[in-house]
Structure formats: C-alpha cells, structure tokens
Amino acid sequence: MDKVRLGIIGVGGMGSAHAKMVQEVEEVQLTAVADVDPDVAKNVGEQYNVPFFTDYRQCIDSGLVEAVLVATPHPVHPEVAEYAFSKGLHVLTEKPMAINPVEADRMLEAARRAGKVFAIMFQMRTEQAYRVARKAIQDGVIGDLMRTEMVAAYYRNQAYYDSAEWRATWVGEGGGVLVNQAPHALDMFCWLAGLPAKVTASTRTRLHEIEVEDEAFAVLEYANGAHGYLYTTTNEAPGTTRFEIAGDKGKVVYQDGQVTIRRVVPPIREFTFTATDMWSGPQVEPVEVQVEEMPAGHAQITRNFARAILYGEPLIAPGEEGIWCVELASAIILSSKRGKTVTLPVDRAEYDALLRELKASSKPKSRVLGQRVSDPNIVR
Amino acid sequence: MQRVRFGVIGVGGMGVAHATLVQRIEETELTAVCSASAERTRQVAQQFGVPAFTDYRQLLGSGLVDAVLIATPHPLHAEIAECAFEHGVHVLCEKPLAVSTSEGRRMVESARQRGCLLGAMLQMRTERHYRIARQAVEEGIVGNLLRAHTIATWCRNEAYYRSAAWRGTWAGEGGGVLMNQAPHHLDIFCWLAGMPCRVNAQIRTRYHQIEVEDEAFALLEYPNGAHGYLYVNVNEVPPTRYFEIVGEAGKVVIDGEQVTVTRIVPPIPQYMHEAQDMWELPAAQPVATELPEAVTGHEAVIRNFARVLTGTEHRLIAPGEEALRSLELANAIILSAKREKPVSLPLDGEEYDSLLAELRSASQAKPVAQEIRRTDPNIARAVCLEQSVQE
Numbered sequence: 001m002d003k004v005r006l007g008i009i010g011v012g013g014m015g016s017a018h019a020k021m022v023q024e025v026e027e028v029q030l031t032a033v034a035d036v037d038p039d040v041a042k043n044v045g046e047q048y049n050v051p052f053f054t055d056y057r058q059c060i061d062s063g064l065v066e067a068v069l070v071a072t073p074h075p076v077h078p079e080v081a082e083y084a085f086s087k088g089l090h091v092l093t094e095k096p097m098a099i100n101p102v103e104a105d106r107m108l109e110a111a112r113r114a115g116k117v118f119a120i121m122f123q124m125r126t127e128q129a130y131r132v133a134r135k136a137i138q139d140g141v142i143g144d145l146m147r148t149e150m151v152a153a154y155y156r157n158q159a160y161y162d163s164a165e166w167r168a169t170w171v172g173e174g175g176g177v178l179v180n181q182a183p184h185a186l187d188m189f190c191w192l193a194g195l196p197a198k199v200t201a202s203t204r205t206r207l208h209e210i211e212v213e214d215e216a217f218a219v220l221e222y223a224n225g226a227h228g229y230l231y232t233t234t235n236e237a238p239g240t241t242r243f244e245i246a247g248d249k250g251k252v253v254y255q256d257g258q259v260t261i262r263r264v265v266p267p268i269r270e271f272t273f274t275a276t277d278m279w280s281g282p283q284v285e286p287v288e289v290q291v292e293e294m295p296a297g298h299a300q301i302t303r304n305f306a307r308a309i310l311y312g313e314p315l316i317a318p319g320e321e322g323i324w325c326v327e328l329a330s331a332i333i334l335s336s337k338r339g340k341t342v343t344l345p346v347d348r349a350e351y352d353a354l355l356r357e358l359k360a361s362s363k364p365k366s367r368v369l370g371q372r373v374s375d376p377n378i379v380r
Numbered sequence: 381m382q383r384v385r386f387g388v389i390g391v392g393g394m395g396v397a398h399a400t401l402v403q404r405i406e407e408t409e410l411t412a413v414c415s416a417s418a419e420r421t422r423q424v425a426q427q428f429g430v431p432a433f434t435d436y437r438q439l440l441g442s443g444l445v446d447a448v449l450i451a452t453p454h455p456l457h458a459e460i461a462e463c464a465f466e467h468g469v470h471v472l473c474e475k476p477l478a479v480s481t482s483e484g485r486r487m488v489e490s491a492r493q494r495g496c497l498l499g500a501m502l503q504m505r506t507e508r509h510y511r512i513a514r515q516a517v518e519e520g521i522v523g524n525l526l527r528a529h530t531i532a533t534w535c536r537n538e539a540y541y542r543s544a545a546w547r548g549t550w551a552g553e554g555g556g557v558l559m560n561q562a563p564h565h566l567d568i569f570c571w572l573a574g575m576p577c578r579v580n581a582q583i584r585t586r587y588h589q590i591e592v593e594d595e596a597f598a599l600l601e602y603p604n605g606a607h608g609y610l611y612v613n614v615n616e617v618p619p620t621r622y623f624e625i626v627g628e629a630g631k632v633v634i635d636g637e638q639v640t641v642t643r644i645v646p647p648i649p650q651y652m653h654e655a656q657d658m659w660e661l662p663a664a665q666p667v668a669t670e671l672p673e674a675v676t677g678h679e680a681v682i683r684n685f686a687r688v689l690t691g692t693e694h695r696l697i698a699p700g701e702e703a704l705r706s707l708e709l710a711n712a713i714i715l716s717a718k719r720e721k722p723v724s725l726p727l728d729g730e731e732y733d734s735l736l737a738e739l740r741s742a743s744q745a746k747p748v749a750q751e752i753r754r755t756d757p758n759i760a761r762a763v764c765l766e767q768s769v770q771e
Contacts, residue, residue, distance in 0.1 A: 146586075146615060149531065151624070155648075155662070157655035206526075206605070207652055217607055219599065225586070227597055229609055235526060236626055237644050238664040240633075244531070246616050253620070255635065264617045268535070272587055272615075275537035279757050282535070284618040375659055 004090075004306040007032040007065035009056045009080050010072030011044040014094060014375075018069055019048055021298050027306035034059035056080050060087050067117070067309060069302070070094060073166045075174050078103035081118075085110040090117040092305045095183040097322040099174030100355055101330050102348040104323045111319055118319030119305045124184040125191065125316050126296040129259040132289045133243070133252050136261045137192055141287055143249025143267055148193040148220065148228035150243050152185035153236035161210050162369045168210035170362040174355060176212030178203070178329040182232040185241065186325035187317070189230065192252065193245050195324055196220035196228055200341045201332040207235045211362060218332050250287065261287040384686040387412040387445035389436045389460055390452030391424045392753045394474060398449050399428055401679050407686035414439045416452075420753075436460050440467045447497070447689065449682070450474055453546050455554055458483035461498065465490040470497040472685045475563040477703040479554030480736055481711045482729030484704045491700060498700030499685045504564040505571065505697050506680040509639040512669040513623070513632045516641045517572050521667060523629025523647055528573035528600065528608035530623045532565040533616035541590050543752040548590035551743035554736060556592030558583070558710040562612040565621070566706035567698070569610065572625050572632065575705055576600035576608055577725050583717040587615040591743060598713050610713075630667070641667040 004027060008015050011033045022028045034053040035041040045052025053059040060068065060083055067090035070080045078098045081091045091111065097120055098104040111118035124130060136142075154177070166172025173179055178186070201218035208214045214235055220228030243254040248268040253260045263285045266274070271282040294300060300316070307313035327344055330351050335342040337354055386402045388395045391413050403410040414433040415421040425432030433439040440448065440463055447470040450460050458478040461471045471491065477500055478484040491498035504510060516522065534557070546552025553559050558566070581598035588594045594615055600608030623634040629647040633640045643665045646654070651662040675683065680697065687693035708725060711732045716723040718735055 147611070147613070149611075151529065153527075153626070157651065157658065157660060158653050159655050159660075160658040163658045202599075202607075204607075207649060215607065217599065217609065219582075219597070227582075227584075227595065227611075229597065229611065231527070231529070231607075231609065233527075235648065236631070237648060237662050238631060238642055240624060240626075244620060246533075246620075251616070251618060251620075262618050268615065268617055269587060272537045275539050278537065278540040278543045278752055278754065280537065280539075282617050369658075 002310050003027060003029040004309050005029055005031040005064065005066050006306075007034065007059050007068045009034045009059060009068050009070050010076070011035045012037055012040045013071065015069070015071035016044055018071055018298065018302075019044055022069070022302055023048075025299050025303045025306065027303055027310060032059050032062060032064045057083060060084050060089060066090065067092065067305070073172060074099050074179060075172070078107050081107045082110045085114040085116055085118075088114060088116065090305070090309050092119045092121060092302065093322075094121045095187065095322070096179055096326055096329065097319065098326055099179050099329075100352060101323070101326050101346050102352050104326045105348065108319055108323065117305065117308045117315070119301065119308065119315050120317045120319060120322035121298060121301050122184060122187050122317035122322070123296065123298045123301050124188050126294060126300040128291065128296065129254060129257060130188055131291045131294070133192055133254055133259045133261070135291050136252055136287060136289045137245065139289070141250040141261060141263055142245055142247030142252065144269070145193065145222055145224055145226040145245070145247050147226055147246040148189070148222070148244065150185060150189040150230040150232075151240050152182055152232045153240045154181045154232075154234045155237040155239060156181070156208070156234040158208060159369060161208055162365070162367055165365055165368050168208070168212050169365070170211060170355075170358040173212060175329060175333060176203070176205070176210065176214055177232050177234045178213060178216050178332055181234055182216075182329070183325045185232060186328050187321070189243060190324035190328060191321070192243060193228065194222065195327060195344055197223045198341055198343055199328070199331040199335050201335040203333060203336040213333075216332050216336070218335070261289060263287050382690055383407060383409040384689050385409050385411040385444065385446045387414065387439050387448045389414045389439065389448050389450050390456075391415045392417065392420055393451065393755050395449070395451035396424060397755055398451055398678065398682070399424065401682055402449065403428060405679060405683050405686070407683055407690065411444045412439050412442065437463055440464050440469055445469055447472060447685070449501075453552060454559060455479045455552065458487055461487045462490050465494040465496045468494060468496065470689060472499045472501060472682065473700070473703075474501045475567070475703065476559055476707050476710065477700060478707060479559065480729070480733055481704065481708045481727050482733055484707045485729060488700045488704060497685070497689060497696070499681070499688075499696045500698040500700060500703030501678065501681055502564060502567045502698035502703060503676070503678045503681045504568055506674070506676040508671060508676065509634055509637050510568050512639045512641065512671055513572055513625070513634055515671065516630070516632050516667060516669075517625065521630040521641060521643055522625055522627030522632060525573060525602055525604060525606040525625070525627050526648070527606055527624065527626040528569070528602070530565065530569045530609070531611045531620050532562060532622075533612065533620045534561045534614045535617045535619070536561070536588070536614040538588060541588060542748060543754075545746050545748045545751070548588070548592050549743050549746055550591060550736070550739040553592060554740075555710060555714055556583075556585070556590065556594055557612050557614045558593065558596050558713055561614055562596075563706050563710065565612065566610075566709050567703065569623065570705040570709060571702070572623065573608065574602065575709070575725060577603045578722055579709070579712040579716050579725065580722040581713040581716040583714060593714075593717075596713050596717070598716070639669055641669055643667050
C-alpha cells in the first residue's frame with residue numbers, strides 16, 4: 001500500500017502525541033521530525049527511529065518527507081506552511097492555521113500556487129454528534145437562519161499558563177482562549193451556522209495572570225439579519241460546550257456530546273401568518289439523521305489528509321475553511337480592542353496594525369515553570 | 381378556619397382560571413368578580429355565584445373582599461393595586477407587576493405604607509426544577525458569580541396578536557415579549573443570578589406585524605464584573621428554556637425541566653493558583669437535587685398568599701419588591717435598545733417613563749376584526765379548566 005512520507009514540525013507539545021498517533025495510520029509513514037529544541041528533536045527522533053532536525057527548513061529540504069504536520073506554536077504555522085508549499089510539500093497544520101488573517105490568506109495562496117493538499121487539524125469535525133448536526137443542516141433542516149448560540153467554556157489553571165514562555169502572550173500566541181482553546185468550537189460554529197457578517201465583542205482577562213484574554217463574548221449578526229451570540233473562556237469548571245442553531249424550518253441543539261434535531265412543519269414564518277387558532281404552534285418533528293460510521297479524532301484527520309494526497313479523497317477540514325475561525329477570532333479581538341462593530345471579512349491591514357501594537361506591548365513573563373506536557377485527555 | 385375573601389379583577393382571560401382556583405382552595409373564598417365588560421362579568425359572576433362589578437373601585441369599596449387578584453391587561457395593574465391599598469385591601473397581582481418601574485415602585489411603597497400585602501403571580505418559582513436551582517444558590521453552592529446565561533423562546537402567531545386590540549402594542553402592553561411572555565423567565569433569572577448593574581441591549585421586531593419587540597437580547601454586567609447574556613423571543617419552535625448560572629464554587633444548569641447542580645472543589649480562584657500540574661482541574665462534584673414534593677403553579681401562589689395573610693406561613697413566594705426586579709430588567713432592556721446606550725441599574729424611572737410616553741403616543745390603534753378572549757390552553761389544562769375557560 002502507498003504511504004505518505006510525513007514529517008512532523010514541532011514535537012515539544014501536541015507534536016509528540018501526533019508522532020505516536022501517526023503510527024496507527026496505515027496510509028502514513030513518519031519519516032522525520034523537527035523541533036527548535038535539540039533535546040526534544042533528538043528524543044522524539046530516537047523514540048521513533050527517524051531522522052531529526054532543529055531547523056524545519058532542513059527537514060522540509062531533506063527529501064525525506066512529501067508532507068508535513070505542523071504542530072509548532074501557532075504564530076509559526078504560516079512561515080512553516082508557506083515554506084513547505086514552496087518546496088512542493090502537502091501541509092496538515094494544527095489549529096489555528098494562523099493568528100493573523102493576512103497570513104492565512106498567504107498560506108491559502110501558497111497552497112493554491114503549489115497545487116498541494118492543505119488541511120487543518122479540526123478533529124472535532126470527525127465526532128459523530130457534530131457530523132450528524134452538520135448533515136442535518138446540509139440537508140436543509142434549519143431553513144432561513146433565525147438565531148445561533150455558542151458557549152465553549154474550558155478551564156486552565158495558572159500553572160498551565162506559566163508552563164512556557166510563549167503561552168498566553170501576544171508575541172507567543174497572538175491571543176488567549178480565542179486562538180488556543182476555542183478554535184475547534186469556533187470552527188464548528190462556522191461549519192454549522194456559517195460566518196456572521198458583523199461582530200460586536202468584548203475580550204477580558206478575569207481570573208488569570210496573563211496578558212491575553214481568558215474570556216470573550218460577542219454579539220453576532222448574520223447576513224440575513226439573524227442574531228447570534230458566542231461565549232468562550234478558560235475560567236470555568238466544569239466546562240460547557242453548547243451550540244444552538246435555530247431556523248424557521250427547524251432547530252439543532254448540541255449540548256455536551258448530545259445532539260437534538262427537530263423539524264418544524266410548516267415553516268415558522270409561513271405558520272405565523274396562516275394559523276387561525278391564536279394559541280396554536282406548528283408541528284415539531286424529531287429528525288433522525290444517518291451518517292456513515294467513522295473513527296473520530298486526530299488519526300482520522302491525518303488519514304483523510306493522506307488519502308486526499310494518495311487518492312484525491314475530499315478533505316474533512318480543508319485550508320479554505322480553516323480561515324473561518326481566524327476571521328472570527330480576529331474580528332472579536334479587533335472589535336473589543338477598538339471598541340466598535342467589525343464587519344467581516346476583517347480588514348487585513350487594520351488587524352495587522354492592531355496585532356503589531358499588541359505584540360509591542362507584550363512583556364516577558366515573570367515566572368516560567370518549563371513544563372512541556374500535552375493535554376493528557378488528548379493524548380489518551 | 382378563617383378564609384380569605386378574594387375578589388378577582390379582570391375575568392376576560394386568566395382571571396377565570398384564577399376564580400376557579402380561589403373557589404377551590406381551602407384557605408380562600410371567592411366573593412366578587414369584576415370586568416370592564418358588563419356582559420362578561422355577569423356571565424362569570426353567574427357561573428361562580430358571586431356579585432359582579434364592572435368598576436373595580438366599587439368592588440374594592442364594597443367591603444366584600446380582604447384581597448384581590450388582579451388579572452387585567454398589565455397597564456391597569458398599578459392603578460388598581462394603588463386603589464386597593466387605599467381601601468386596605470391586599471393584592472396578589474399577575475405578572476408583570478406593572479408596565480413601568482416607577483409604577484411598580486409606587487405599588488410596593490403604597491403597600492408598605494398601608495400595611496398591605498403585595499404578592500406577584502410568579503408561579504414558575506414553585507416548579508420543582510427552579511426550586512432546586514434556587515435552593516442551590518441559597519445554600520451558596522454557586523458562590524461568587526462568574527457568568528449568567530439564559531435563553532427563552534416562545535411561539536406566538538399573528539392570530540394571537542390580532543385577537544385583541546391591546547396585544548402587541550405600546551399603548552396596550554407597554555412592550556412585547558419582555559412584558560408578556562418573558563416576565564416569569566426574567567424573574568427566575570434574577571432570582572437565581574441576582575440583578576445586573578449594567579445592560580446593553582437590542583430589541584427587534586422580526587417575524588410579526590406588531591409595533592412592540594418579538595425579540596430581545598442583552599449583554600449584562602454584574603456588580604462583581606461577571607458577564608451575562610439574556611435572549612428571549614416569540615418566534616421560535618421548538619422552545620428553548622435554558623439557564624446557566626456559573627460561579628466560582630459551582631454551577632447550575634437548567635435545560636427544559638432538567639436541572640444539574642455541580643459543586644467545584646476547591647473554588648476556582650483558590651484552585652487557580654494552587655494547582656501544580658498544568659493540566660489539572662478542580663473536582664466537579666454532582667450535587668444531589670432532592671426536594672420534597674409540593675403543590676406547584678398558580679394554586680401554590682394563591683394558597684401561600686392566603687396563608688401569609690392568616691399568619692400560617694411567613695414568607696411570600698414572590699413578594700412585590702422581588703417582582704420589581706424582572707420589571708426593572710425588562711425596562712432597562714427596552715431603554716438601552718431604544719436609546720442605543722448601556723443602561724445602569726437601578727433604573728432611572730423618570731427616564732423610562734418619558735421613553736414609554738413617547739412610545740405610547742406613537743402607538744397605532746390596531747384593527748381587530750373579532751376579539752377573541754381565551755386563555756392559553758396549556759395553562760388552562762394545568763388547572764383543569766379547559767372547559768370553563770373557553771367561551
């Protein structure tokens with residue numbers, strides 16, 4: 001069987017988990033790893049018996065790999081991806097693809113020019129409940145969008161933020177919960193409801209000693225006027241993951257792993273003006289949606305990426321869609337920092353200028369514990 | 381046993397259901413009914429075998445009642461309640477307490493001055509899931525508030541708004557979903573999360589041909605800086621009724637009739653800086669949510685009101701001053717939306733009154749082909765009245 005020769009760039013955190021994960025993907029062979037930290041590169045290289053590099057360029061230029069999985073800190077994703085495309089490699093990048101929309105544009109352009117496969121590690125898209133929700137919406141269960149809601153509450157302690165110099169800094173991450181924990185939820189929200197047209201938002205730092213946001217909330221307006229709201233934080237335990245997409249033909253609700261889909265007959269707008277009984281409502285019918293059984297998780301995204309390269313299989317999370325969460329996160333930060341409503345797509349130059357300001361204001365951390373451990377829930 | 385003699389004012393809609401309950405409950409006795417429509421009053425009075433009035437002042441001055449239950453359209457609540465207090469008559473008032481906060485404040489003040497009882501018909505407070513949630517909050521399980529979130533949707537069709545000239549108008553209701561459908565929900569929200577100190581809101585009319593709002597949403601800020609979000613509409617099916625009250629020590633989630641209470645140990649701010657392992661989380665402990673069975677609904681509120689009057693219970697389920705909160709929140713949302721600015725609470729009553737005067741003067745009379753007076757059959761069924769409420 002054909003195998004894609006894959007290199008992993010950045011194996012200090014999630015990348016080390018990915019090195020283990022790809023061993024189980026039969027369409028992929030791990031052929032090299034790279035990390036700026038020589039000890040980390042050596043350890044992981046020796047563990048999997050593959051050549052290791054401290055410079056991603058050498059790894060890409062080595063001829064050992066035809067595709068890379070990029071798992072560096074997010075601000076480095078664009079330069080690694082662009083370099084890989086320029087050398088004719090395929091790229092699977094961790095989320096978020098970039099923290100700056102203008103860089104995301106450049107990555108997409110580079111992928112197009114190279115004609116190579118570009119995918120994003122949005123493994124939440126492989127989960128059954130979300131696939132059911134997505135299928136229902138694609139089948140038209142929502143109709144005209146009326147309202148959306150997303151609540152994605154996570155918890156991180158101070159030790160997490162103190163574990164590395166780059167964490168939770170404008171220079172090192174380019175944002176807080178919006179660019180680190182929330183991208184999966186933001187991607188899911190856009191995958192289900194589409195991108196809003198306008199964003200009015202606040203970001204705040206409430207419970208942690210960090211310079212980026214640990215809380216963000218936004219009022220959204222969609223092109224058809226529908227209202228939306230999103231909230232995300234790293235201050236809450238136990239967490240909440242909730243999506244609600246309501247339309248005039250039905251409603252999809254996802255709450256902590258459970259999805260409920262209902263159809264409204266006749267559509268609400270029609271019913272409102274045709275009903276003669278003042279207390280009557282339209283019929284509500286549960287909707288059963290069948291989707292093909294599929295394993296979930298990082299391995300499935302990686303397998304799909306490899307199969308896209310080998311057999312042209314459609315991508316689960318193509319690069320063009322990876323830009324959605326970048327747009328949304330940037331719009332929220334821009335709206336909050338400039339105290340105004342932001343229209344999407346985000347003005348590239350304006351956001352670039354804001355990010356420069358924020359980076360310039362970024363301060364070195366007073367304490368760093370130097371723990372490099374991947375989230376044990378993901379590793380498990 | 382001493383029975384509280386009750387009059388019901390406003391028997392065109394919900395009032396008939398109330399009259400039936402008052403007659404049925406052991407602690408109360410129905411002694412008079414009143415409606416502005418002479419025919420309606422005669423019909424209802426006959427049905428219940430009590431004297432009929434078409435002028436509430438005459439009923440209040442008749443000496444026939446110790447207390448009245450006010451179930452008229454909401455803009456009349458305040459003047460009737462004030463007149464009742466002048467006669468030393470106690471008041472149990474349908475929601476919303478009044479249409480404007482200053483009216484509501486006057487009602488509470490008059491009741492206090494006259495030594496009368498003012499209770500609100502906020503029967504949702506008696507429902508099991510909300511009582512469990514409230515108990516968790518009272519026991520301090522939530523702790524210092526981090527976030528409050530609620531969504532409540534209903535569905536009303538155009539026939540509903542066309543059923544009476546007062547419905548869906550600024551003059552007739554003083555608001556839309558915020559004044560008619562949402563007060564119970566806003567009350568529970570304030571009961572659980574407390575009052576915000578700042579409201580930044582929008583109201584819109586999206587799906588109906590009415591002049592008041594059929595959708596409202598607000599970003600809230602609480603005195604400790606916590607964030608909140610509130611959304612209500614009358615445009616959606618199936619309904620969503622969802623609350624999240626998140627604090628430093630615990631969390632309460634109500635989804636439909638499901639309530640989940642979780643304690644967080646140790647509390648988040650303490651844990652935040654104590655944890656050594658970067659991926660560690662504080663323990664989330666489910667809290668058992670047991671409550672003794674109790675009578676719920678309108679019946680429970682009427683009975684409680686009577687028992688407080690006769691001294692066998694000491695705490696109203698929904699005292700007037702607490703009912704003021706949801707009214708103030710609804711007013712703040714309308715004010716913020718119409719004036720396009722954040723509004724601070726406590727609300728400036730005069731500022732709201734002048735806005736409401738503007739909105740009322742711009743209000744258009746609505747042509748109604750045939751007035752239909754019928755109570756929500758779901759509520760009627762809940763008190764086994766479907767038949768008696770139908771015309």
